Amino acid sequence: MSRRVLRGGIVVGPSTSQRGDVLIDEGRIMAVGENLDSGGAEEVDCTGAWIGPAFVDLHTHLREPGGDAAETITSGARAGVVGGYSALVAMPNTDPALDSVPVVRDVLERGRASVLDVAVCAAITVGRRGERLAPLGDLAALGVHLFSDDGTGVANPQVMRRALEYARPLGVRLAQHCEDADLCEGGVMNEGEWSLRLGLGGRPVAAEEIMVARDLDLLRWTGGRLHLLHLSSARSVSLALAARAEGLDVTFEVTPHHLVLDESACADYDPVTKVHPPLRGRHDVDALGELLRDGRIDAVATDHAPHTPESKDRPFDEAPAGLLGLEHAAALTHEVLGGDRPVDLFRLLSRTPARIARLHERGLLGLSAHGGDVVAGEDANLVVFDPSETWIVDRARLQSRANNTPYHGRTLTGRVRHTLVRGELRVREGDLQ
């Protein structure tokens, strides 16, 4: 049955929310209003919950090709819908890297067979080696809108400058992992009091801020579009906001983990807390939360980074960096927002990221439109989020293939009740369908 009515929720718009039902048919929203006549459509209970555009993740490591022991496009997509997402942007640090038309086509193909829409962030340079430009023009023609060497940043300023110059007329956006590699050499956690105490090499916050400042200076010179991935320092955010105030086309994201965990989480040497950029000092964590509540953060993106249990059973300095994000991002963002900010929650997790990835336009890469308003005619990519349900994270019950979540045992408030992708009910009452 493709005809459904989302009954009795609070429909969250771009600026206000109001009680209402949403009627869906043929993958589209047919009507929004109070006490809609379902006409025999399947009833979906939304009492007490927020109905808004399903979430869009700008930063998902789906690990295919080459890393399917940790995650596949299929399993990552399942984790996505459970987390309330209807679209994911697959990052390029796969093996081989997403640096050519055939590999990107293959990922898009596998994405089409999954439970949600998979877009691609392709590599800026061949093999993400930071040397030669990847075929940005061919990939842009295919519909790829985001490019990044994420995993690492483009270290060489000349290469980054050329990439910005080349990308500008293509209308695409470059996304940078900002951490100066030299300053981070040998570093496995934030540099500070804790790294010194634990005897672990440090990745200083200055390594991020220097690269943010450098890329903004390059952007001022070249023009074009830049997205700053996973900013973890309040100063980085200030730099980005100041650049935008000047008129530069820069966007940025923060992750849930940088909003809720600080460097002290590394104290027991469990590599599940190892991530790049690293969990920062309390000052930055608090300041990012403040910026989020002040409405000054563009988007929350997960940097969902699955790793096999074996790889996280290594010593902290040898284990790979990265942690899971998709299934808990909404609740964590909701928590930092203070629990009663539906408009901001959907702006941060859906509306703005959809626009940064150009996924608000129907048809890009053959995908549907995301992050739109809940009005008749829009594609029915919707999430029903219960803002008051409390639950406990259990790493044994994740949809992701991996279980490297730092939130195991944490009590969360706010949970995805239903997720609809192109009108299909992919998650119902919290359960994958």
Added chain:
Amino acid sequence: MSLRGGHLLSLDTVSVEEILDVLDTAESFVEVHQRTIRKVPALTGRVVASLFFEESTRTRLSFETAAKRLSADVISLAVASSSVKKGESLRDTIATVEALGLDAVVLRHRSSGAAEQVARFVPHVHVVNAGDGQHQHPTQGLLDAFTVRQVLAERRGVTGRETGAELFRGLRVLIVGDVRHSRVARSDIAVYRRLGAEIRVVGPGTLAPDALAKWGVTVSHDLDEVLEWADVIGLLRIQSERGSGSFVPSLEEFSRHFGLSTERLARVSPDTLIMHPGPMNRGVEIDHAVADAPQSVVTRQVANGVPVRMAVLYLTVAGGEGR
């Protein structure tokens, strides 16, 4: 978790009572060393595995001697030179050894935090950290404190046990050199602070970062300024590769500014104790002659390694029972 019947992973979390427990127990084991039969049956039938993922003949021998004097069975695995590949997870390696049936693991590893991880992987096995990366070397910290108390107590003609922590109160301890990368420094600072000493660290800006002040120590960058202040001078081994990196311009320059030279020794009181965890880079952090000066207690440190490690194994594995 308490030391008795538990693990020894770091001195950051050990109480004064636990430290004194080790020192007093070690004192009684010094006697054992003076007997004709240098063995006690405290750990008869217990199996202690020494797992050294990083070469260290001295520490390994010291631990294995300690375990044997307690009548434990010792399985020795020099993993650094065995077939264990870097790719194998720490959990797998430990699981393999655990299958042999163990009471305790003495672990040396190049990675900080490895001992804490192993204690999580095999919670019912007692884990003794024999040095993890740049984090901690708890038995070195304990034997350093033991040596200081032993010497100062002898000067008063009393036993260390009678003095408790008294001799450490207000004691001026100067730690010199590469504090940043030193697990010995971290353990020394933890144990001396807990016992009530006043601590200064001195080294170049790169190796003695000002952030160390948060540990309740005073940071200095001029050895000559603080040299005469000290009752105890603890020198640290500087890795030779530091001299070719960006931490110090050269080992020669380091030695000129932070080495305990014969000239500097002349300004040090005859009562000051000079310590070094070994192995010494003679001519770098310590002059050839200084290592053998009357103030040097380096050989005592080595000798005390065995009774202190006996005490640690006895307290953790047997929980202080069954003597």
